[in-house]
Amino acid sequence: MKRLLLTILLVAMTANAWATPEDDRLALRQFFSQRFPNLDLNETINGLYAFDEGAREQWLEMEDFPPYEIAIEDGEAAFNETFANGKTYADCFANGGIGVKQDFPYFDTDSGEVITLEYAINQCRTDNGEQALPWLTGKLAEISAYMAYTSRGKRMSVVIPDDPRALAAYESGKEYYFTRRGQLEFACENCHMQSAGNLLRADRLSTMLGQASHWPVYRSKWGDIGTLHKRFKECNSQVRAQPYEAQSQIYRELEYFLSYMSNDLEMNGPASRR
Amino acid sequence: MVRLRAASGVEPMDIKVMNIKLSVLIPTVLAGLMLHQPAIAKDAEAYGAALIKARASLAAAAEQVQLWTTSGALLKKATLAAKEGFFEQAIEYADEARMHGELALATALREKKVWQNGVPELETQQ
Numbered sequence: 571m572k573r574l575l576l577t578i579l580l581v582a583m584t585a586n587a588w589a590t591p592e593d594d595r596l597a598l599r600q601f602f603s604q605r606f607p608n609l610d611l612n613e614t615i616n617g618l619y620a621f622d623e624g625a626r627e628q629w630l631e632m633e634d635f636p637p638y639e640i641a642i643e644d645g646e647a648a649f650n651e652t653f654a655n656g657k658t659y660a661d662c663f664a665n666g667g668i669g670v671k672q673d674f675p676y677f678d679t680d681s682g683e684v685i686t687l688e689y690a691i692n693q694c695r696t697d698n699g700e701q702a703l704p705w706l707t708g709k710l711a712e713i714s715a716y717m718a719y720t721s722r723g724k725r726m727s728v729v730i731p732d733d734p735r736a737l738a739a740y741e742s743g744k745e746y747y748f749t750r751r752g753q754l755e756f757a758c759e760n761c762h763m764q765s766a767g768n769l770l771r772a773d774r775l776s777t778m779l780g781q782a783s784h785w786p787v788y789r790s791k792w793g794d795i796g797t798l799h800k801r802f803k804e805c806n807s808q809v810r811a812q813p814y815e816a817q818s819q820i821y822r823e824l825e826y827f828l829s830y831m832s833n834d835l836e837m838n839g840p841a842s843r844r
Numbered sequence: 845m846v847r848l849r850a851a852s853g854v855e856p857m858d859i860k861v862m863n864i865k866l867s868v869l870i871p872t873v874l875a876g877l878m879l880h881q882p883a884i885a886k887d888a889e890a891y892g893a894a895l896i897k898a899r900a901s902l903a904a905a906a907e908q909v910q911l912w913t914t915s916g917a918l919l920k921k922a923t924l925a926a927k928e929g930f931f932e933q934a935i936e937y938a939d940e941a942r943m944h945g946e947l948a949l950a951t952a953l954r955e956k957k958v959w960q961n962g963v964p965e966l967e968t969q970q
């Protein structure tokens with residue numbers, strides 16, 4: 571009897587560990603619906619502008635001449651360049667790379683790895699004898715911005731295949747998101763769930779929901795367009811945790827988890843933020 | 845009596861007095877230096893031990909995917925201070941880096957057990 575009770579207790583304590591990714595996603599939507607009863611969850615793709623009316627007005631005005639526009643144009647030109655072997659980026663992606671961003675990241679069952687869009691772009695280059703591009707800004711971010719642009723309006727649809735390695739990668743990203751770290755002992759969750767919508771200095775913190783829908787982003791603070799992993803590194807540094815390399819396994823798994831949480835939301839990249 | 849006047853404008857000094865002073869000063873300085881050498885070696889040894897401990901502590905934290913951005917800077921400061929012979933200061937920096945590693949490790953081990961507490965659970969409608 572004692573043993574049975576102990577088993578039941580353990581099952582109850584580890585219930586979260588057994589939640590499926592879809593359970594997690596629905597729980598997250600429920601969490602934000604309860605936290606912000608008047609917020610249309612589809613608006614979360616706009617980050618802080620979903621909460622802050624004044625900032626939203628400024629942002630909408632900025633969207634008339636968006637600062638990421640040049641990145642899209644440059645990205646399109648770069649995307650259409652031909653490699654030395656005569657192939658192009660279009661040869662590496664489904665549908666010629668147009669309107670495919672919503673399917674990234676995906677789990678590659680052959681390599682057993684999470685493949686993000688930027689990772690796939692550089693993989694395409696190296697497979698065709700070209701040098702890999704720097705991960706954080708520049709040409710890679712521009713190509714990614716153009717590809718994201720062609721996916722605008724589509725719904726995020728990240729898949730976790732029936733493969734224990736894929737689930738393990740998702741769980742690893744989830745653990746990273748909820749683990750406190752750094753000298754300030756902050757988890758991603760502390761800012762983007764518990765404190766979402768609250769002011770941090772002059773800005774409101776965005777929700778975890780919708781966080782992966784709009785990358786790459788032109789940040790005024792950076793004065794440039796940058797990738798999601800640039801932001802991961804920055805977030806880690808802000809809590810004084812040693813950041814990882816962009817496109818490291820742990821960051822790709824984090825992106826996998828984060829993107830799955832935004833499934834069904836509209837793709838709206840690239841975007842501009844303060 | 846011979847009087848000497850230093851070019852720097854030091855007051856004239858009795859040469860006998862000067863000889864006596866030098867005969868006391870030189871052995872004293874030499875003895876001081878000889879005594880100081882083992883002290884420096886002892887400080888350097890203590891610094892070396894503190895550095896090893898700091899590095900081990902940071903390696904343990906890194907293994908748990910938890911390092912602070914502050915630790916590397918402290919180790920650099922420790923190395924610089926030691927190079928300049930400020931071993932006391934260098935040991936302080938190394939000890940602080942070790943503590944950062946220990947605290948980061950403590951966070952990592954605790955979080956392994958509690959990170960799931962923040963994950964929202966799906967509430968079913970009654």
